[in-house]
Amino acid sequence: MKRISVICGFLMSMCLSAQKIEVLNFATFHMGKTPDAVKVSFDPQSEKSQKEVFEIAKLLAEFKPTVICVELVPAENEKIQNDYHSFLKNKNHKAAYEGEVSLLAYQIGKLANVKKIYGIDEQETGQYNYRIGDQLKNQVDNITYKRFITTFIEGFKKQENLSVKEKLIDYNKESTLQDLIIANADILTYVSTAGHFEGADEAAKYYRRNLRMYSNLNQIPLSENDRVLIISGATHAAFFSEFLKRSPKYQSVNVFDYLK
Template sequence: MPVSKNNIVTEDANSSKIKVFNFGTFHMAGTSDAHKTEFDENDVKSKSETYEIAKMIAKFKPTVICVEREPSENENMNKDYQLFLNNDKHLPNYPGEIGLIAYQVGKLTNVKKIYCIDEQETAQYNYNITNELENPIDSITSKMYLKHTFANLAETDKLSTLEKLRSFNTQEFYDLSINLNADILSYTATKNHFEGADEAAKFYRRNLRIYSNLNQIPLSKNDRVFIIMGTAHAAFLNEFLKRSPKYETVNVLDYLK
């Protein structure tokens, strides 16, 4: 049994941790997010591209798949997923990245069940508060950051689907996603108040609850978990997972080749 320099007993980091493929994506069937990636999920080329990506991910050989829907949808989703597995003509009732990638990965790797781990009670936070708050103490930092960031994000629309997803699953993009969706709001406040920080805290809370939903799934050390969610959620999950005593993340880019 490994022992640290301070004689504190520690567990071998790789001996019993559950492998996790934490995959961040743009929403392929429309979104209310501030930045929307242009994508036609019904286009033949789009379907071909996502199927090739699903085959890359399938090399991870997951035993469990988690998606961005609430746990209350577990039963309906798995009925739909079973129809998809057993009928080649069945079109998924869950569009976008769930039907295009999650279902396909599951079919390729014989995954029996999909888990919904999203949380919506705190989903409606006001990330536009920077443009709505009157007389903020700092009226520049957040607005300039958002303007510059959205301009740069527009450039990613020129990339192929695979190139976009490779870019979205880097530490640099994870950091940008957390800053864009939460931390930058903390610069927006009126004197002695915390309007922006309070909105950012709602998004932190949502992602912690998503992580809690993941932790409530019955798993064994032999399981291999594939998570597919919007990149902002993947970014937060990456922070939680890398400090976890239970999980070990794999490098997504090792598979997206």
């Protein structure tokens, strides 16, 4: 009986696993204007850059997504849909959204015949001061933050001469995603004055923003047959990667099955 119970439990878990919605969580740099401290050199008007991004679009379109999520707020979903459908109908349409939304998401959508593109960004959690480690005086530990951030920025500067594809391959590596969570949130827990939590409180704001973005994803109407592609800034993708690992609803797909 015990053996039968174990087998039944195993089969049930396999069935539940099979019902999960597949998600391809793609990390990118911002291909347009961005307030981010670390910016990637990229000219969206360059024909060379556009061709490089289109090659990435063709690779990701092989995932055959039915839904694409981008880093725009849900309040703009109607505008996004209208803009996307105008793009599909008119090859000369000037997209309302620049950067990775029009250069990557729209192109993938066209190639894969995607009907819906949703925004899942969140911007209402208040001002997030990611530079507090450079500003706060009388810190208990004035070494750990500065040492890590200096090394982190130096690492990104080494990417300047890489192709778009090479940069995106590096962005999607597990080691890079982990470093991005540290650089944008966890490292701030080392920034404080005695008895206070200045850095941790700023990090909490960023955790909250990403949790809310994930909640926005969870509010999109999806069926078991949907295949979801998320295109977002690499730090958001890093958080999503962690959330997806523990999800009872989604099955994370390996980016490098497509980004070859």
